[in-house]
Every structure is written in C-alpha cells, then in structure tokens.
Amino acid sequence: MNRQSPAHHLLLKQPLPWGTIHGMPLPLSAPALPATFIVDLSALPRRLVRGARAAAWLAAHGIAVPERYFGCRELDGGAFIARTGAREFLLVDGPEGRTTAALPEEADGVLALPRDDQELALGGAALRDVLLQTCSFDFTKAGPDDIVYANMIGVGCWLRPGGGRIPYLRIGCDPSYGEYLFETLLGIVAEAGGGVIGFKDFWALRQSA
Amino acid sequence: MPHRLLRFALRKEYREPRFFTAHDRLKDSYDVVIIGGGGHGLACAYYLARDHGITDVAVLEQGYIGGGNTGRNTTIVRSNYLTPEGVRFYDESVRLFQDLAADFDLNIFYSERGHFTLAHSDSALRTARWRAEVNKHYGIASELVDRQAIREACPALDLDCGGQHPVLGALYHAPGAVARHDAVAWGYGRGADRRGVEIHQQTRVTGIRLEGGRVAGVETERGFIATRKVVSMVAGSTPRITAMVGLDTPIVIHPLQACVTEPMKPWLDTIIVSGSLHVYVSQSSRGELVMGAALDQAELHSTRSTFDFTEGLADKMLDLFPFVCGIKVVRQWAGMADMTPDFAPIMGTTPIAGFYLDAGWGTWGFKATPVSGKTMAWTVAHDRDHELIEPFNLARFERFRLVGEKGAASVGH
Amino acid sequence: MKLIDCPHIGPRPASEFVYGGPYRRMPDPDAVDDKTWTEYVFNRAGSPGVKLEWWYHTPSGSWFIAERDTLRDLFLRTLTVSEVHHGHG
C-alpha cells in the first residue's frame, strides 16, 4: 500500500470514492460518466522486456508476441503486449495483474524490469478534438493492433487506440512528466465539458464497449 | 527639420548621384577580387581603397548588394563577448560603427538602445558575470544587473515570464545598438565605388584558378579574371568557395530565421535577449518588432522559412511581453549562417597563397562588418594577419587552439 | 513542417527528430598522424549536396541514417544503421 501515481495530488481534488489498485490509491468510480473522460491507469503492472532473446523468452512464458514492429496484441485479463523493436517489448498488464505476476525480472540475458509509467486513458465524445489539439499524429491511421510512439504536448508518449461504441486512447509516459501531462489534458478535457472517471469505470466501460 | 532636406525642395530637378556605378563589362584583371557584395565584402573594398590606396578591386556579387545575411539579420551591434580576443575585436567594431554615418555622410540609423541578456538560471547568471568581468577588464560598459534594474529600463517586461523560468538578472551592455543594416552595405558600397572599386552584381563565381599552389584568377559566369589575390567574404556560401580551392574547414551551414511585426508606436527602447528562451527582440525605428531565435538544428543551404519557428518564437515572446498577443507578424525570412565549432570566426591568410578567408560568421556577422572589413583589408594589403584577427586564423583548429566563445554557450546551459 | 520517414515508425513531423550530424567513418586513431586526426575531428564536408546523416526519433528513442539533399532540402531516403554498415548506404 505504498505506491503513488504521479497525478496523485491532482486526483485528490476529485470528489470521487477511492480505493487501492496494486498498492496505489486511485479514484475508483464516478457517479456519472461524463461525455468526455480522462482516467488514471498508472496502477497497472508493466514490464519492459528487452534482450537478444526477448521474443523467444516471452513465448516460453506463454506470451505470443506481435511480429510487426509497433504492433500490439491483446492478452487475457485485459493485458496487452506491444513490440517496440527487434528485441524490446512493452507488456502492460490488466487490472488483476495475472500476466506479470509470475514473470521473473531477469533471465538468460533478458531483462523484464517492472516499469512505472504515468498511464491514462482519454475517451468519449470530444476525444478527436482533444487529440487534434495535443498530438500531430493522425489517429484515423491507427487501431488497437498498433502502438504509436509520438510527442503529445511536448512529451514522448506511447499511445494505443481502443474502444468500440465509446472510443478511447490509452497513453503512457515517463512518470516525471506525468503531472504535467495529466494536468494539461485534464484542463483541455474540462474545457470540452468532460472530467475524471474512476479506474473501475474504465474497465466497466471497456466491457460494455 | 534639418536644413539638408531643403536641397530637395529647392532644386527643380532631382539630382542625387548614383550610389553604385553600373559597369557593363568586367576587366581582364584586377589587383584584388573580393567574392561577396555584402557588408563585409564592400567594407573590405572600402578600406582597401581608402586606407591602402588599392583601388583596382572588383567585388563580385552573385545576387544584389547586401542581399545575403547583411539584409537578413536582426541588426544588433554589441561587444560584450566572453573571450579577450572576441571583446577586443568587437569593441573595435563598435567604435567604427559609431562614426560610420559621418564617414559615409549617410545616416545608418545607428541607435544605442542598451542591450539586456536575460538570465533565467543561476548558471546563466554565472556566465553573465563572467562576460561582465571580461568586458570590464577591457573597459567595456557591461555589468550584471538585478531584476529591479531591468524593471526600470524595460517596465513592460514580465520578469516572471508567465510563471516559468523567471528572470533572475541580466547582463547589461549600454552601448548595445541597432542599425539600418542595408544602409551599412550601401554606405560601404558607395564609398568604395567613389574610390574606383568596381561592384559587379549578378556575377557568380564558378571557379578559382590556382597555379603552383597560389591564386591566379577567378572564373565567373561572365568570363575569367586574372588576379593574384582573392578574398572570400560570402558567409553562407563559404563551403562552396573553399571547395573551389580544395580547402577543408569546419564550417557548417545552418539556417537562422527571423520575423517582423506590423509597425506600432514605440514602447520598447532596449534590446532584449533571452538565451534560455531563445528569443531576441528590438523595435525598429519604423515601429516594427524585429525578432529572432536559435539556429535551425540541421545543416541546410536554403533560405526557406518554417512555421514551427514562428510558433516557438511567438510562444516565448509572449512569456516576456504578454500584451503583444494581438500584434501581427507580417513577414518571416531566413539567412544561412556559417557556423564554426567554437562560435568564433575564421579570418585571414590560408595555406593557399593569395587566398584570404573571412568566414564563420554564424549569427554575429553584421556586428563585425566594419572591423572585419578593416582588418581583412589590412591583411590583404600586407599579406599578413592583422593582430586583431590572429586568434581567428583557420590554422587554430589543427593546433587545437580553439577560441572559447563556445565556453559561454556551454556554461550557459 | 517537413515529414521524415523513419525506417522504424514511418513518416513523422521533423519536430519529433533530433539531428545527429553527418554519418562519418572514423580513421584508425592509432594509424593516423595528428594532422589527419584533427582534420577528422574538426573539418566537415560543408558544401551542399547529398549526405548521409544521423537522425534520432525522440519518442521511440531510435537512431537511423537519412540520405538528404542539403541544397534542395529533401530527404531522399532513410535507412537503419545496420543497412548502412552492410553497405546498403
């Protein structure tokens, strides 16, 4: 119970019921879903897997990796794995953290180091307009099978489109930029009449989508 | 209204003499050929003729007079450099600038505004003190000042910069000035022309002929010219000229961009430079804000403009002066800056007899116009580096004797 | 703003890239004399032309080599570093 999101002090201003996810306190659910939302997903367990034999090593642990660079694959339990190079993968676990629980951190020349990101998701009605104000990438050219590395408001981020009925984009960056990224995006979302939702809201919404 | 204007009213005919004689043909040979009809080239020709009696000189300009960086810079003149060699050199330039209008009998609008280099970090403050100390050592008006002093000189400035990277202090250089850049070139051009120098515009140099390792002549679009002395004063085109004589240099060309707003009534009297924000701005006598920023990152031999330049500049500009947010930028442009590894020029004699180099002007060429013209003229006349420019000779690199101007840049981070 | 076609992630605006200078082969430091070495350290092929250059895509943290016409301001093609090492440059 000792982790903290980079956006922790911004989230404290949100009058939402809190809970703890993987040792990190976060708002869990909002009374009503705003048309446009932003949600902090920093609590999710993540691994950066790198090394000459990273692909084989992951396969050996039952994780089928994407062939294509900057390709992305959905795994069980809401996890996904993205290929970020010949010998590098980003593994982002689901809410239960099933996929990473068993993984060692170092084995035969491969490092699978836990990684703290500021992760968030943006979604809803004004998603496209918020993106047009913050990122030069044309997201009509990417889908759930892609991971996009691009600058967003001056910060290098990974971005993964998703959603069905309600479109959303998952965004991760270096935690030291987390407060800036979250605060700035929250401001733009708020201008669009949106607001913060809880960690549980997002996964519920994901099911419904 | 000065009496000198009366002549225009009293005369029936408009009888102003030409600034530049039109020469329809090139001679077969000249004592000296200067490549580049910008401020430096014309100044060199002027001093060759005036101070050394060498008038059989051709200035070859591929475009038009002052059409290169002379007409593209933001016209700032100062001498508050970091190194002794830099300070001595630019101090002489400032002295020459101060008397130029009288020399030319042409108003170059030399306007002493006072020059502030803002420091937004303690390391920038350290560099400012370093420069101030070196400047004072050579008797140059230059001092480290606090926020209050800046506020008094430029009350409009937001010292808190919109909340981030607030101004902590500044290097203040009272003699810092702006001038009408074109007029400087025209004044030198007219002065040289009247002393017998030939200025040939739209005359591109295509090659330099060497015989036995020394200069024998210049190939141009308009034919061959025999000469024993060639001076290259072409800033952004330097590598193309040095390639003609097979001379390797460290010079790399980067675009330097600038832009200007609509005219407005005067409100900014000083010259404001912010290293950390990469902005410099002054208000011209026409009332326009003339603004510049950092070099483009990559080598390029083009004067194309980029939009992100004006975006970045405007963003930082409004940190300093939020109230100009409604003022409109009318025009942006670019020059080609010839950068050296140590941010100091490359001047003087070269391994090739009869080939003289005046280059590496990067972002500081305009303010050196008079002194480089004068010292290069001396160097060409005596075939020996003038003492002010000895430290800037090309040979310093193979001797690992770099000039420390870059020290400022590095410490300034 | 120019687009640069990164061989790893495809075309992106130039603002996402850092210029890394010309791609050059270092002479054998133990074999060359001081003059040759200092020329390598300081001198550059400054004339305009088609050049191989280092470029870095910041968000994805990867280097590659671009073939660029520094006169016409054109990226002619981009290659991975290993492609260049193996003579595809």
Added chain:
Amino acid sequence: MATDKRLPPQPREWIDRNRPLRFSFEGREYTGFAGDTVTSALLANGQMLLGRSFKYHRPRGVLSAANHDVNAMLQTADATNIRGDVTRIADGQAYSATNTRGGLARDRWRFLQHLAPLLPVGFYYKAFHTPKRLFPFWEKQIRALAGLGTLDTRWPREIAPKRYGFCDVLVIGAGPSGLAAAIAAAEAGAQVVLVDENPRAGGSLDYQFARDTAADAFRREALAKLERLENLEWWPETVAIGYYADHWVPLLRPAGIVKMRARAVIVAGGVFEQPAVFRNNDLPGVMLATAAQRLLHRYAVKPCERAVLLAGNEDGYRAALDLHSAGIAIAALVDLESAEPRGALAARVKAAGITLHGRHTVYEALAKDQRLAGVRICALDAEGRPRPDSAQTIACDGLLMSVGWAPAAALLYQAGARFGYAAPPGQFVPLELPAGVYAAGRVNGVFALAERILDGRAAGLEAAAFLGLAAPPAARPARAAQAHSHPYPIFSHPKGKNFVDFDEDLQLADLENAAREGFDNIELLKRYSTVGMGPSQGKHSNMNAIRILARATGRSIDATGTTTARPFFHPVPLKHLAGRRFRPERRSPLHAWHQEYGVHFMEAGDWLRPQYYGWDGLSAALRREVEAVRQRVGLIDVSTLGKIEVFGRDAAEFLDRLYTLRIGNLKEGMTRYTLMVDESGVVIDDGIAARLGPQRFYVTTTSGNAGAMLREMQRHLAEWGLEVDLIDRTGRLGAMNLAGPRAREVLAALTELDLAPDAFPFLGVRRGHVAGVPALLMRVGFVGELGYEIHVPASQARHVWEQLMKAGSAHGIAPFGVEAQRVLRLEKGHIIVGQDTDGLTTPFEAALDWAVHAKKPFFVGKRSLQILKERTARRLVGFALPAHHVGPLPKECHLVIDGGNIAGRVTSSAFSPTLGCHIGLAMVEQHLAAAGGSFTIRVDGGVLLPVSVVPVPFYDPQNERQQFAASLKEVAA
C-alpha cells in the same frame, strides 16, 4: 452629415437587416447591420474618410475594401492595427483611426503632406546624422511619427488553441475555380477541405457576376454540393497563411490556427485588382472597381452617386454596366486603350448612355473637403503619355479603377513554383509547379468565367489523380488570349502625389529616383524605397513597382523579376502563432513532499530541484543542512540523475570504449567513477558505473545531460555494432542519497542487507529492499561522508523517503538541497561538469588526469587527449581565504588577474561551514597552479584579492570519513 448610402436589399448581400448594431468611430455614433465590416458600415453612413496615411497623413478612404491595403487601420480600447475592410462591426464597439494627432478629421500631423518635397525617397538616409549628437533627438521624433497603432502594456495575454488537421486535398479559395476544383476532387473520392478568407463561398460570383444568370446557375449547384458532399468540408473565414514543406499549410480560423497536413494542395486564390497611378489617386472616393462592386453587392452600400470609370481592360466595361444597372450614374468611362476593339461591350456601354473616352486617362483627381469632387482627364499620345493640353474636367464623387490584376500567388511561390510574365493576360503565371501542388483560375491566368470553372475542375481531377483516385483529366483550358492588365497604367505629373504604395506613401517619382540612384534591382528598390514592405506586403503595389522599374531600366518584366514572397499571406497575431502555453515540466516523485516541507525550489532544465529547506533564508539553511550531513545524517533527492541499464555480451567492452576510465575490470558488486569526453577531448559528463553482473551494468549521468548521454550511448552502440542493450530508467526510478556519519544506523533499520563495512564496502553496490521496496543501493558519496545512494521505483520513492526520514529522526536527520550539496562537494573537491569546466576543458585541465586511462586500446576522445596532454595551458586548482578574512569575497566567474592580464577565473566559490573559511576552485594558467603558490582574484569593486593555492580535497583528504576506502583516484588506477 450621416447621409444614408444603404441601398434596398441586393440579391447577394451579406448583411442581416434584422440585426442593427450600434458602434462609434472617432467618437461619433453610427449604426450598421450584422455582417457589415467597419468600412462598409461607415460608408453606408456616408463617412468616406477612414484613415490617415503613414507618412504624409493624407486623408484616405476605401481602396480595395478587401484588405489589400490598410487605408482603414483602426484602434479600440483593447486592440490595435485592426483592418476595417475585413473586421465585422461589434455592437457597442468604439473605433478610432490609428496614427493621428488630435483625431482623424483635423489630424495635426496632416501638415506633413506639404513637406513632401522635402521628403523624397530615402530622405532619412540623407539627413539627421549630422551633427552626430543630435541624432538621438531626431530619432525620437522619427520613431514617434512612425508606427501605426498604440498598444497598452496592460493588455492581458489571450490563449488561442491550435489544432492539427489532415486531408487529402486542400483547396485554397472558394471562387468559381476553387469551388469547381473542390467538388471535382471530392466527387473523385478524396477527403477535401475548401477554405476561403471570406464568410461566404462564391468569390467574385458574388460581386462581379451578381446579376449574371449563367454564373448563378453554377453558384447554386456548387453551394448545394458543398452542403451535400460528406467528404467535402467547407471552412469560411479561413486564411491559408503560408505554404511550408510537405504540404504543411497553417490555416488561420476565427477559433485559432489549424495546421493542415494535406496530401495535395490546389491554390485558387484569384487576383488582386491593381490601382492606376495618377495624381491624387489616393483621395477618398477613388477606389478599385471591385471595391465598389464588393460594397454594392455584399453590403448594399452605394459607393458613390456619380462615378467615372477608369478602364484598362474589358472588366472595367462590365463593372460600369454592373454599377449602372444598380442605379449609380456613370458620368464617363475613360479607357486607356482605344474603345473600338472592345466591340459589343463598348456598344452596350454606349447604349447605357455612358460617355466613352478612348485613349484617355485620368490625369488628376480633384479634391474638395478632403474627398473626391471631380477628375481631370486627358488624351494619351502615341507613347501612352498624357497630353495635359487636352484636359477636361468631369465632376464626380467616385472614380473607379479597373486597369489590371496581380495574381494572389504567394503560396505557390512559397511552394517552389516557377513563374513567368505572360502578356496576355498581362500578369505572372505559373510555368512549373512542384508535385502535388496545383493552380486554378485567375491565379493561373485563366479569366473567362466558364474557363475558370473548367480550369478548377481539371485541377481537382489532377489532384485526385496524383493521389491515385482518378484518371488524369483532359487538358486545361487555354490561358486568356486578351490582356486583362494594362502594361503601364502609370502616369507622371509635375506635382506628383501619384501613389504607388498606399501603405508607405510612395509616389511614382520615389521609385523612379530610387532606380536612378542605383537601386535598380527589384530587391534593392524594395529595400531602399520600402515599396511592398508595409502591412499589406505589396498586394496593391508590387506589380506597379515592377512595371515602373522595368520601364526605368529598359528591361522586360521577366528580366526585372519579382521580390520573394515570404509568409505570411495576411499578417498573423502572435497569440495565434503561440497557441496554448505548453511547457513540459518534470517532477521528481518526491516533489510534493518537498513542498510540504517548505522547500525553496530552483529550476534545473525542465526539473524543479530543492535548493534548500526552511523559511529562514539560504545562509541559515546552508549552515543547518551542511552541519547535519557532516555531524549526523542528511537526505537529498537525486532523482534527476540519468539512470541507464547496460547489459549484454559486450557490455563491459562498450563501457570501456565510452568512458576514459577502465570499466571492464570492475568487480561485480562494485562501482566506479566515470568520465566522458567528446571526440575533441572536451569533458562532457561524469557519473557512476555499477557492475551488477558479469554482463550487466547500471550507470548514472549528470542531471542536465541525461537525455544527451543516453542518445550518445545509443548512437555509439549502433555505430560499433556491439551486442549490448540499453534501458533508460531515468524518470522511472526515484533516487536519494543518505549521507552522514549516522547513515548506516538509519538505513540498517529499514533493510535486510548486511551493511557491515566489509559486507558492503565503500564503492560497493547491492540490491535488496529498503522499507519493503526493491532497491538498488550504491555506497558512494558526492558529499564525502559515509553515504548510500538508493534507487527505487518512482511510484514508491515517496514511501521510502518518508521511512528514511522517520528512521532518521532519532539521529537528527535533515533533508538537504542542491546548495548544501554544492558546498559539501566543494569541500570534498569534487567538480561539477559545466560549472568547473567550460566548452573547451580537458580532463588534464580539470585535474582529472587520474581518470584518463591511456593504456586502454580505445575510448572516445583518446586520440585527441594524446595530443592535448602536452598542451595543457591551464589547471583547475583549489584556493582558500584566511578564516579571519573580511571584505568582498570571490564569486563564481570572477577573474584571476596576473600582471594586469586575465589569467583564469573562479569556477566555484563558497564559505565552508565545516572549515570555517571561504574556499573555491579556479581555472588558472599553469604557472599559477603550483601547490603552495598564490594568485590574485579581482572581486567586486575591482578589488584585487590575493588567495593561496590549497590542495584539494579541502576536507578529509585521506577519505577517512567514507572509511577504509582509498580515494576515488586510487580505486580508478
């Protein structure tokens, strides 16, 4: 005098007569309608005088009514340099003219026009500079007279968000050809965005063809398709402000800039009508024919009661007929050419009862009450020169000029198009266009309406074909076969006042004289005369200037050429360029804790770092924090350090090549100081390398260089092709340094690791847990005490920090900031790269000889260092002042003076609470560096302060504090 010039409803009018608005101009109240511009509303009220000219303060009225001139430059309480031609009136807004003294009507500066003879072209270069001492005075006068609007330094910063945009085809200009192009491209399946600076689509259809039924049919159909086609977006009031590389076209919209990335661009921007040049051609009442038509059809404003039309082309005849049918009396049509060839048009004009004067010109416009009262016309001789002897006067209150056009081609030029002069039609036309860029309509030299539509359609299909969406179209229609621009609609007059550039008050003689003075290159002419340099950037003056220069030099128009068309097409407010204020800021995971503890932050790049803690000022805090570290234990946040995992088969080899010291022989579980130089041997960074395994290292870099160092490591890796992987963990790990004699006790309470000196020696590295959090610990200390640098996941850094503070409270722990750290490391003689070194410092100069391992086969910069070793001219040395010293103290960057010359500088300087005296480091010339020697520092006030050279470290030279360990030097050897 507010006579009503508003006409009954017009078929194309843009005003909403149900929404009257009140506004004031120069203090007088007026009413207009929603949709009116300030210009149209004022004219509707009979207010012809709109502004004063820049130089002579002459009265000015409408010229283009289209922002191709700035005769109507306005000021309000919260904005200035507002363009009346294109600014819609706002209810209750109070406007006034810029640049007047005592109001527009009786501007006290208007006397300046009588001084015109004193002020020829370039006069300011020829006066005011002698005597020198008086120039500042004259400059003050000149600056006050120059400039347009006045701004208020209390105006707030407004935020205008920018957006990115994406489309297949961007069509610029929604006139007939632009509409046809957009529709053709969209129907071929392209995603199309059509933009126009006007609030409505149609362009000249709305004012030159307002009563043309054929035109109306096309217009209706086109507008219907704008509605219907889903892949065609129509953006009104949108200015394409420039063309940049790879079809990057910023669009200025009322809501802010959209940076459009198109795959193809079609420019259908049309043409600017050009004024004729004759005496008093700037009088209010003299305007372009299209200005009259815009006022008439868009705003239902009667431009005048009785007009004379000056024509140099057939467009003028059409304009005459158009205005005539709107009920405006046309006193005469004055044609610069003979009327016969005009055929049917001439007949129709005659039939309308309009007197025709062929081969005539307006010689002079006549003024009454600062506005047009009549014109003197006269015949032209064989050379096209006026014959004053034949002059006759015609009374009129409107003179409408239709003598020619200039293409709105700026974006095409910026895209790299090559142009040439074509007569007919008498304008520059594109000869060569870059891939994916197309021109259509009058900008392309196509004039007949039907052909403009065909040209547009073809351009749309060409763009679609370029994107592989359609087959390339049949050929484009031919360019106009007859002249639409008169070759020289410019007429000298002994009394001058025949203006070429209205922004800059430039007369014909000014340009002719400039050319005569040797400024006979179009760019030189521009710079000397300032033609085209005003706010309208030559839209109404460049073409005439080129014609004048061509004639003055006897060169062709092509040989004369044009000036470079730089961005922007229309000027752009800084706030729109700036957009939102995005400023990436980095935060340590401990940031909030520092704030809660009363920290003073200092900015370090994008980071904020604790400078010191507490409310009692820096010096008190310094003493407290230094003392805590030296006597007890302190804790500092070093999360900003660069942190990189280096692993793989060749990891050791890689680091040996990268650093000046040997790393390959480092034992597992140990760390070593690292120093990096560039290829020229200059010190660029230092840090620590820790060996975690045979093929695994963990290295740190300085905070400021973290990004650059990572990039350099990645580049060298790619270059050397070694089998190594890098992982940047800089922001992902928090780091803190626990330092001081009690550090071990504090840490022991929180970790399972054996901290015994032999189990975890100085310079050792261990992995374990701190406060239950997985951590990497290094026993190193920048500050020279027993110390542990603890690296933990960022999300858990605060927990670990709080636990350390808690465990340390019994030992008197105190957090310390960067200032205390600087003093502590100075006492220990450790350098800071970038402060104690500059852009040229070598390891030898920085007294880091011991860190250069010359025996290694290779490392970056080794070869240069071999050369430099012999040439070390300066040296970093320590100095100290006596404890009892009083008076000014050395500050960082004070100079070392030797024999009156600069012989070095102070790089670090501080009072050492531990040693009780002032100490520092200085980079001095070799001969001053000898141990036991002394040198002189020039401190504030020019005082020369002698100091003695003192060996470093100043503090604990035997390194006993860090225990049993050799100093960094010996370890490195």
